Amino acid sequence: MRRISLLCDESRGRWRWKRIAGATVAACVAVAAAGGALVVYTGVYDVGATTQHTAFVFQLLETSLRRSVKLRTADVPEPGLDDANRVESGFRIFREHCVQCHGAPGIAPQPFALGLTPTPASLVASAQEWSPAEIHWIIRNGIKMSGMPAWQYRMDDKEIWDVVAFMKVLPTLTPADYKQWDRQHVPAPAQPAGESGPASDSGIRLGDAGAGRKALQQYLCVTCHVIPGVVGANYHVGPSLAGIADRKYIAGVLPNSPQNMLRWLRQPAEVDPLTAMPDLGISDQDARDIAAFLYTLHN
Ligand code: HEC
Ligand code: HEC
Numbered sequence: 001m002r003r004i005s006l007l008c009d010e011s012r013g014r015w016r017w018k019r020i021a022g023a024t025v026a027a028c029v030a031v032a033a034a035g036g037a038l039v040v041y042t043g044v045y046d047v048g049a050t051t052q053h054t055a056f057v058f059q060l061l062e063t064s065l066r067r068s069v070k071l072r073t074a075d076v077p078e079p080g081l082d083d084a085n086r087v088e089s090g091f092r093i094f095r096e097h098c099v100q101c102h103g104a105p106g107i108a109p110q111p112f113a114l115g116l117t118p119t120p121a122s123l124v125a126s127a128q129e130w131s132p133a134e135i136h137w138i139i140r141n142g143i144k145m146s147g148m149p150a151w152q153y154r155m156d157d158k159e160i161w162d163v164v165a166f167m168k169v170l171p172t173l174t175p176a177d178y179k180q181w182d183r184q185h186v187p188a189p190a191q192p193a194g195e196s197g198p199a200s201d202s203g204i205r206l207g208d209a210g211a212g213r214k215a216l217q218q219y220l221c222v223t224c225h226v227i228p229g230v231v232g233a234n235y236h237v238g239p240s241l242a243g244i245a246d247r248k249y250i251a252g253v254l255p256n257s258p259q260n261m262l263r264w265l266r267q268p269a270e271v272d273p274l275t276a277m278p279d280l281g282i283s284d285q286d287a288r289d290i291a292a293f294l295y296t297l298h299n
Pocket of ligand 1: 101113121129143146149151163
């Protein structure tokens, strides 16, 4: 009898302890949430790009970036990066798409890039800090809430690895070397919009609505249209795309068929020269994916 009551006392004590611990954790979470909400709603956090983040926020972002990239690149195989043609192709791409923001030995970034916060890093340092697989991931996916664009919709995988290969060489170049490269490699002729892109040289898949939903973010669709189920797509620059699957006409002029939808997405100005919908240089594959997604939007 005494043993049983002792056991009961013990378990009651443990239960009380657990309750106190639980209440303490809940109180801490509530205080932290209230503190966070206060910072957000009072507007004390300065979002201007002329003040650097506070040391705490800076560390938080820096650590999140490093951990996030590491987690996503654990075992990506690397192709051979020492090939001279690859490095040369990487240089051309770097000169066309990267030097404007990141600069190069002896070359400053463009004025607009100097005003970005976070400021684009010198890639001489980055090439030494990150592994090739990590650099490949960053170029492919970009970095949210910084000015770093995702390039996977403008370059195929080979081109991305070419840039990685060039970045490995970049730290060894003096300003004079870089100028020399610049003189040697005349820019390649520009490809007409829509002719390039990841899909044009490989087999074309049927449209995939999931991929299309992702691509919407990469072609600015979300800045002009209300698109049901897509976060941030709340703008009325163009018509709402709600129920577009059931619409009889596209933009009031083309009968609504998948073929016409592709035509509209890729060359709106060819369909209607006066339209405010811009030609966004959508690749054939991305247009198919986006169309597949649009046809899921029923009334
Ligand atoms: C519009 C400006 C812009 C362009 C164009 C741009 N970047 Fe960036 N990039 C940034 C910004 C901003 C960051 C984030 C700040 C930082 O960490 O450097 C960044 C980050 C990076 C990083 C991570 C750097 C680090 O050490 O944290 C790499 C690598 C990178 N960019 C490579 C490239 C390559 C390669 C290209 C060309 C294909 C490119 N960027 C084009 C703005 C740009
Ligand atoms: C700069 C703003 C802008 C961007 C970016 C834009 N659109 Fe549009 N869009 C418009 C305007 C304006 C119209 C109306 C065109 C007209 O009727 O001539 C339109 C019309 C359309 C239509 C026909 C709608 C209907 O009611 O018939 C579709 C579909 C469409 N856009 C899809 C897209 C997709 C998908 C993207 C991204 C790839 C995109 N738009 C990007 C402005 C934009």
